[in-house]
Amino acid sequence: MIISKQSELDTLYTTLKDFDYITVDTEFLRDKTYYPKLCLIQVAGPGTEPVAVDPLVGNLDLSPVFELMADEKITKVFHAARQDIEIFYNLTGDVPTSLFDTQVAAMVCGFGDQIGYNNLVQDVCNQRIDKGAQFTDWSRRPLSNKQLSYALDDVTYLRDIYTHLVSELGERTHWVREEMAVLTSPATYQNLPEESWRRIKLRTDKPKVLAVLREIAAWRELEAQRRDVPRNRVIRDETLADMAVHAPENEGDLARIRGFSEDMARGRIGREILEAVRKGLNVPKERCPMVRRKERFPKDKQPALELVKMLLRVQASRHGVAAKLIATGDDLEALVTGERDIPVLKGWRDEVFGQSALALLSGKLSMRLKDGEMVFEGL
Numbered sequence: 001m002i003i004s005k006q007s008e009l010d011t012l013y014t015t016l017k018d019f020d021y022i023t024v025d026t027e028f029l030r031d032k033t034y035y036p037k038l039c040l041i042q043v044a045g046p047g048t049e050p051v052a053v054d055p056l057v058g059n060l061d062l063s064p065v066f067e068l069m070a071d072e073k074i075t076k077v078f079h080a081a082r083q084d085i086e087i088f089y090n091l092t093g094d095v096p097t098s099l100f101d102t103q104v105a106a107m108v109c110g111f112g113d114q115i116g117y118n119n120l121v122q123d124v125c126n127q128r129i130d131k132g133a134q135f136t137d138w139s140r141r142p143l144s145n146k147q148l149s150y151a152l153d154d155v156t157y158l159r160d161i162y163t164h165l166v167s168e169l170g171e172r173t174h175w176v177r178e179e180m181a182v183l184t185s186p187a188t189y190q191n192l193p194e195e196s197w198r199r200i201k202l203r204t205d206k207p208k209v210l211a212v213l214r215e216i217a218a219w220r221e222l223e224a225q226r227r228d229v230p231r232n233r234v235i236r237d238e239t240l241a242d243m244a245v246h247a248p249e250n251e252g253d254l255a256r257i258r259g260f261s262e263d264m265a266r267g268r269i270g271r272e273i274l275e276a277v278r279k280g281l282n283v284p285k286e287r288c289p290m291v292r293r294k295e296r297f298p299k300d301k302q303p304a305l306e307l308v309k310m311l312l313r314v315q316a317s318r319h320g321v322a323a324k325l326i327a328t329g330d331d332l333e334a335l336v337t338g339e340r341d342i343p344v345l346k347g348w349r350d351e352v353f354g355q356s357a358l359a360l361l362s363g364k365l366s367m368r369l370k371d372g373e374m375v376f377e378g379l
Contacts, residue, residue: 212280
């Protein structure tokens with residue numbers, strides 16, 4: 001079923017508002033815009049017919065959907081929720097409450113690293129989804145039956161996956177709640193212009209070059225937002241990098257930058273970029289951005305790192321959780337080199353692995369082979 005009338009949407013809200021949970025997914029496009037263009041919202045409640053809300057026809061007021069997203073009594077179940085949540089944040093200025101991400105929960109339950117929805121459907125529901133409509137143009141109307149079927153499948157099986165994962169989690173449910181902190185933070189979805197320079201690869205870490213890059217990248221971010229076009233439609237990353245290195249002083253210098261035309265150099269864009277370059281060059285050295293280069297891992301600590309990696313595999317297997325969800329390679333290196341303000345020593349990760357790792361590094365935990373398996377004594 002597809003909803004394109006306000007009365008139908010109001011009825012849907014009445015149907016769903018008293019459920020403990022609903023499953024949610026979206027279809028969107030962002031290849032031609034800065035902000036993702038919402039094309040479809042799919043929702044389903046326990047035992048209800050999955051429906052798709054069409055925001056592109058009928059001049060729908062989506063307030064009933066937004067009210068569901070804001071209702072703390074209703075758990076909103078997504079799979080790999082970040083891009084979906086970004087859409088709702090852009091439309092309302094708020095992050096949906098009471099979130100449950102099945103991709104995160106599946107990692108906690110040992111289904112592997114960042115398992116895809118299709119694989120999870122196969123593992124949990126023993127069903128296979130036709131992904132043929134995944135990369136179609138969701139903005140074109142009318143939608144085909146194949147598109148609609150694909151879209152509704154994304155919330156249909158999500159109900160069984162959710163109930164299965166909840167039953168599997170048991171005492172680990174609070175682990176998932178802790179992981180939701182990033183998804184529910186508005187900061188996750190705020191594209192701050194002054195921080196956009198960090199996305200651009202540069203072969204130098206000279207403070208003045210970085211200061212210029214920060215200013216021109218911020219200008220591009222604001223311009224892309226204003227025009228609602230992708231960043232690279234304004235100016236490509238490589239061109240910004242060249243501008244930062246060469247710091248053009250006038251239109252002629254700017255026109256010689258790779259990928260930047262003479263017409264652009266003479267126009268408004270050229271004037272604004274030259275002003276941004278001058279602003280960057282005038283930043284005092286102590287206020288220039290800095291890039292922290294990763295230091296080479298000490299060779300003498302490599303054996304300790306290998307032991308910690310082995311402990312991680314043991315603990316991940318013991319608790320049935322994906323090892324990469326507990327700790328990354330960088331986390332382990334930081335732990336071995338003495339850093340302590342790191343994720344692996346906080347929350348559920350500390351319970352599952354962090355304290356054991358510290359005990360191993362301090363000599364309070366030992367290991368040996370027993371019947372061909374690695375056994376840690378002291379756990």
